[in-house]
Amino acid sequence: MKKNIHPDYHEIKVVMTDGTEFTTSSTWGKPGDTMRLEVDPKSHPAWTGGGNLLTQGGQLERFKGRFKDFKIS
Template structure:
């Protein structure tokens, strides 16, 4: 293999949605960095079978504000 073609592979800390932590090897960030998950196997509907709305950063409110007038008919 050619030298310096692959990214640095190191140990990071991963925090799941319920607060549990584990260490894994990854190319993410720098050695010892923490990756905090918003969605994982304990919260995603594909694994839990439950549907729930996860509004990160007000995206749903932003969408509703932007497209509030679409589909509304004006009397004329």
């Protein structure tokens, strides 16, 4: 590896939206900094299953509707 081109890798504290904390290694911030999350897997609908993103008819549903009568002979 080349020397002096990689960012500093150090420990930081991460605080989730519900207040739980954990320590991880990161290149973000300075050693000992605290990262407070506004969105995390415990609160975001993409991970919790909330919301109705799939029922709004995404690209796959539009594709299926457009080509439903297409037959391969």
